[in-house]
Amino acid sequence: xxxxxxIIGRVPTVLVFxxxxxxxxxxxxxxAKCCRxxxxxxxxxIGKAEFDSKTAKHINKDILPLVDNILQELNPDSKQKxxxxxxxxxSIASVMDTGxxxxxxxADAVVFTALLSAALDIxxxxxxxxxxxIASADGDIRAVKSIDSKIDAASQCPGxxxxxxxxxxxxxxxxxxxxxxxxxxxxxxxxxxxxFKMIQVDNICQLLKTILxxxxxxxxxxEGDYFTACRDFGDQGSCIEQTLAFFxxxxxxxxxxxxxxxxxxxxxxxxxxxxxxxxxxxxxxKQYPPGFGRKLLRIILSVPTTARRTQLADELVPIDLYxxxxxxxxxxxxxxxxxxxxxxxxxxxxxxxxKRLLDDDLEIREGKISRxxxxxxxSQISSEQVSKKVSQxxxxxxxxxxxxxxxxxxxxxxxxxITSFYLHLISHTALAPAEVNPNQLEASALQLLQRxxxxxxxxxxxxxxxxxxxxxxxxxxxxxxxxxxKFEQKTGYIxxxxxxxxxxxxxxxxxxxxxxxxxxxxxxxxAEYKDRPASTLIDRYQEIIKCYVSxxxxxxxxxxxx
Amino acid sequence: MPAINNLINELSDxxxxxxxxxxxxxxxxxxxxxxxxxxxxxxxxxxxxxxxxYHFQCVYNCGPLSRFDAEGQVKNMVxxxxxxxxxxxxxxxxxxxxxxxxxxxxxxxxICDAMKFRHVEQYIESVFDRYVSPxxxxxxxxxxxxxxxxxxxxxxxxxxxEKPESYAGDYKKFIRAYTDSLxxxxxxxxxx
Numbered sequence: 001x002x003x004x005x006x007i008i009g010r011v012p013t014v015l016v017f018x019x020x021x022x023x024x025x026x027x028x029x030x031x032a033k034c035c036r037x038x039x040x041x042x043x044x045x046i047g048k049a050e051f052d053s054k055t056a057k058h059i060n061k062d063i064l065p066l067v068d069n070i071l072q073e074l075n076p077d078s079k080q081k082x083x084x085x086x087x088x089x090x091s092i093a094s095v096m097d098t099g100x101x102x103x104x105x106x107a108d109a110v111v112f113t114a115l116l117s118a119a120l121d122i123x124x125x126x127x128x129x130x131x132x133x134i135a136s137a138d139g140d141i142r143a144v145k146s147i148d149s150k151i152d153a154a155s156q157c158p159g160x161x162x163x164x165x166x167x168x169x170x171x172x173x174x175x176x177x178x179x180x181x182x183x184x185x186x187x188x189x190x191x192x193x194x195x196f197k198m199i200q201v202d203n204i205c206q207l208l209k210t211i212l213x214x215x216x217x218x219x220x221x222x223e224g225d226y227f228t229a230c231r232d233f234g235d236q237g238s239c240i241e242q243t244l245a246f247f248x249x250x251x252x253x254x255x256x257x258x259x260x261x262x263x264x265x266x267x268x269x270x271x272x273x274x275x276x277x278x279x280x281x282x283x284x285x286k287q288y289p290p291g292f293g294r295k296l297l298r299i300i301l302s303v304p305t306t307a308r309r310t311q312l313a314d315e316l317v318p319i320d321l322y323x324x325x326x327x328x329x330x331x332x333x334x335x336x337x338x339x340x341x342x343x344x345x346x347x348x349x350x351x352x353x354x355k356r357l358l359d360d361d362l363e364i365r366e367g368k369i370s371r372x373x374x375x376x377x378x379s380q381i382s383s384e385q386v387s388k389k390v391s392q393x394x395x396x397x398x399x400x401x402x403x404x405x406x407x408x409x410x411x412x413x414x415x416x417x418i419t420s421f422y423l424h425l426i427s428h429t430a431l432a433p434a435e436v437n438p439n440q441l442e443a444s445a446l447q448l449l450q451r452x453x454x455x456x457x458x459x460x461x462x463x464x465x466x467x468x469x470x471x472x473x474x475x476x477x478x479x480x481x482x483x484x485x486k487f488e489q490k491t492g493y494i495x496x497x498x499x500x501x502x503x504x505x506x507x508x509x510x511x512x513x514x515x516x517x518x519x520x521x522x523x524x525x526x527a528e529y530k531d532r533p534a535s536t537l538i539d540r541y542q543e544i545i546k547c548y549v550s551x552x553x554x555x556x557x558x559x560x561x562x
Numbered sequence: 563m564p565a566i567n568n569l570i571n572e573l574s575d576x577x578x579x580x581x582x583x584x585x586x587x588x589x590x591x592x593x594x595x596x597x598x599x600x601x602x603x604x605x606x607x608x609x610x611x612x613x614x615x616y617h618f619q620c621v622y623n624c625g626p627l628s629r630f631d632a633e634g635q636v637k638n639m640v641x642x643x644x645x646x647x648x649x650x651x652x653x654x655x656x657x658x659x660x661x662x663x664x665x666x667x668x669x670x671x672x673i674c675d676a677m678k679f680r681h682v683e684q685y686i687e688s689v690f691d692r693y694v695s696p697x698x699x700x701x702x703x704x705x706x707x708x709x710x711x712x713x714x715x716x717x718x719x720x721x722x723x724e725k726p727e728s729y730a731g732d733y734k735k736f737i738r739a740y741t742d743s744l745x746x747x748x749x750x751x752x753x754x
């Protein structure tokens with residue numbers, strides 16, 4: 001997967017030109033650049049292709065304030081910016097030594113995107129075209145005409161893979177006046193899907209979510225000093241509030257996600273850029289981020305050994321930045337954390353051992369659930385909840401884990417690889433213990449592997465598979481480990497809920513609870529449990545739960561057949 | 563008979579895994595998805611078409627397929643894969659949407675495995691083509707007889723029961739049966 005070029009302030013679009021008898025659409029680009037403010041005027045339209053005066057006025061009056069609003073809310077200290085806007089002239093116009101004039105509202109969305117990209121320094125992919133009218137000061141996007149001609153033109157352009165267009169009739173007004181035409185336009189969409197992804201948007205927040213890269217948003221949030229949202233963006237009922245929340249909230253999560261993705265890809269330059277930007281931001285904020293070293297170490301140790309050894313053994317962040325950041329380390333715990341950071345920044349992550357690797361802030365289940373609310377307990381162990389709480393995070397973890405080669409060259413590499421994968425798996429589940437020693441980690445990884453292959457030739461069969469790759473190599477091994485891990489975590493999850501529910505209850509109450517439980521999971525239980533009195537099963541929850549989890553999996557497979 | 567030894571060697575599990583399987587497995591191992599679920603059917607089609615196109619380029623070292631081709635081919639493939647379990651593309655979509663059975667990653671795994679087995683079949687056919695002279699009936703019968711004798715333990719009972727002459731006229735039938743037996747062995751291992 002090669003990275004595609006992202007460019008600041010440059011947005012592809014499709015414009016429609018009308019002649020006496022016909023109309024033609026062409027793909028072109030709108031380019032916005034921040035420039036020094038020379039007068040009260042803030043928008044400068046340059047180049048031979050220009051907007052007509054009505055459109056230019058509309059951009060000044062409606063689009064620019066929308067951009068200003070977002071910038072001001074994200075960073076109240078930011079100053080108003082001035083912009084140069086140009087439209088890439090078409091070759092037909094340039095060979096005739098002439099320019100062209102653009103009118104109408106369909107370039108609103110594209111001009112808005114270009115201005116915001118330039119203002120926030122967020123680069124944009126170049127594989128999409130966007131069209132749409134920004135119809136309110138809150139950023140609602142409304143329909144534009146000639147979608148069919150635009151699709152036709154974009155389909156001729158080989159680099160275009162996404163076509164972003166406004167909803168046809170979100171307020172129902174066209175249905176009343178243009179019913180026939182509306183149906184014709186809608187009918188084009190299935191056909192257009194054979195050329196590119198067709199993405200419909202109703203407002204600027206949806207538009208930005210579609211086109212902006214999460215990594216670029218994080219980098220921009222460092223530069224723009226809004227990485228950590230300290231402001232309340234309202235109830236997020238309006239498009240603007242949703243947009244502000246999109247930019248300013250969840251950046252911590254975005255940052256770690258991108259570090260992990262880049263580490264798995266072995267993209268050292270990307271990791272460097274993200275880390276340096278983060279460290280500079282923290283220095284400006286005069287704050288050491290708690291747990292930074294441990295989180296980073298955990299990610300680096302969980303990437304496949306080949307990528308880690310070859311890519312991550314270099315300097316990641318200049319040491320002078322590290323020392324500047326360390327001025328803000330305070331309490332002892334942070335001092336230990338900052339020592340990991342130094343090892344990582346200097347490319348020595350692989351040498352760290354015997355340390356605390358996992359978050360203390362992971363969810364640790366404590367406290368007792370009231371047994372009186374049986375329905376609540378049962379809803380927590382329903383197949384949907386178990387899937388949501390346990391299976392889906394584990395499946396997600398497996399889905400994002402990439403590696404270069406499905407075979408290994410040595411036993412040492414095999415053990416390191418399965419340990420890294422195991423660490424990755426447990427890092428994505430809230431059921432992980434608070435402390436892990438790397439030696440214990442390797443032992444736990446091996447035990448999981450052994451359990452996963454218990455009925456399939458054991459550890460030796462797994463190792464042979466990793467060397468020869470006859471059935472998919474590491475792909476197969478990781479899948480088996482994932483399934484085993486999922487099964488165990490599901491069992492553990494349900495067990496913990498039930499134990500909390502009945503802990504410290506009297507025998508009679510436990511029998512009552514067991515009766516209710518057996519009744520609830522009766523459809524999934526094997527016959528041998530169905531007729532037994534609840535009193536004989538009160539200490540055998542684990543057994544019952546294993547049957548329940550296995551039955552859920554079997555049931556799923558059965559349903560898949562219908 | 564060195565020819566049969568070479569043929570058997572080229573069709574051994576390890577060689578097939580190295581020459582064909584690894585390319586597909588490595589391609590799948592390197593493909594990262596940002597999200598393991600999809601919101602709707604068009605997004606599902608986008609995800610599987612993108613993967614199919616990526617896998618195709620990776621394995622065959624060629625340029626991208628057109629969106630139309632990628633979408634059409636992958637839809638057919640997913641239909642075929644799921645039909646083996648009396649399912650269809652909607653079951654694949656439901657899994658990708660609700661992630662009750664591994665989500666998008668399992669759907670992509672199945673596409674990868676289908677492409678791998680198709681490629682294995684082509685590989686076996688090309689090996690046979692090199693060793694079996696198309697206009698020499700006796701040598702065709704002989705080599706198939708030898709192959710069945712050498713690999714009897716790996717072959718399904720139906721393959722062992724048939725006379726070599728019955729495959730000599732159209733040994734592609736034999737190849738398909740052999741690939742299926744390999745597939746069954748592999749599925750059995752995965753299913754254990």
